[in-house]
Amino acid sequence: MILEELRTHVLQTAMLLPKYNLVWMAGGTVCARDPQTGYVVVTPSGLDYESLNPDDMTVTDMDMNLIEGRFRPSVALNLWTGFMRARPELNAVVHTHSPYATAFSVVYEQIPVITETMADWFGQPVKVTRYLSVEDPEFSTLPVEVMGDGYAVLLGNHGPITVGKTLEHALERAVTLEEAARTYSIARTISTPVSVTEKQARASFDYYHNRYGQKKP
Numbered sequence: 001m002i003l004e005e006l007r008t009h010v011l012q013t014a015m016l017l018p019k020y021n022l023v024w025m026a027g028g029t030v031c032a033r034d035p036q037t038g039y040v041v042v043t044p045s046g047l048d049y050e051s052l053n054p055d056d057m058t059v060t061d062m063d064m065n066l067i068e069g070r071f072r073p074s075v076a077l078n079l080w081t082g083f084m085r086a087r088p089e090l091n092a093v094v095h096t097h098s099p100y101a102t103a104f105s106v107v108y109e110q111i112p113v114i115t116e117t118m119a120d121w122f123g124q125p126v127k128v129t130r131y132l133s134v135e136d137p138e139f140s141t142l143p144v145e146v147m148g149d150g151y152a153v154l155l156g157n158h159g160p161i162t163v164g165k166t167l168e169h170a171l172e173r174a175v176t177l178e179e180a181a182r183t184y185s186i187a188r189t190i191s192t193p194v195s196v197t198e199k200q201a202r203a204s205f206d207y208y209h210n211r212y213g214q215k216k217p
């Protein structure tokens with residue numbers, strides 16, 4: 001079995017999604033690229049993570065050719081690898097159906113930078129794509145375009161995608177985005193929320209990623 005360590009890491013990350021209430025049952029996807037081989041490890045679709053082992057992960061190349069694994073890669077793999085093709089520094093993608101972030105995808109409203117933590121991890125608002133079925137010709141390209149140089153995008157009427165250099169960073173962004181969306185929803189019931197300005201968000205992101213502490217996402 002090749003890439004055993006990365007397969008294990010992908011599965012462990014996937015198993016954290018239900019624990020953080022980001023997906024239920026077999027929802028969501030975790031995908032990571034091995035920088036050495038360029039191969040991609042992805043969770044099989046439609047199966048409960050609790051029932052899976054590392055050898056159930058699917059290994060493909062960046063063109064979706066199956067390298068190793070008993071399950072066929074999902075059609076959505078072209079989208080997950082699309083982020084990595086467009087942004088070679090990215091090695092991990094996490095897709096969830098977390099309820100508050102998904103709610104914004106349903107009303108087609110972007111999530112502004114409303115907390116310091118969101119500024120640290122995203123540095124900019126998180127935008128929404130139009131509704132895309134997997135058969136849509138733009139399914140694997142539009143979300144990449146809408147995300148641009150950001151670190152998350154909401155698929156319209158579907159849910160969030162977060163990305164990172166590592167699985168830890170993509171997962172932390174999935175959790176942070178859901179928390180920010182929840183806080184924003186609560187704040188709107190109290191009064192009118194005030195967003196972090198674009199300049200403040202960029203400065204906070206730059207400080208966190210380039211000068212602060214041990215974390216260098």
Ligand SMILES: [Zn+2]
Pocket residue numbers: 028095096097158159
């Ligand atoms: Zn989904």
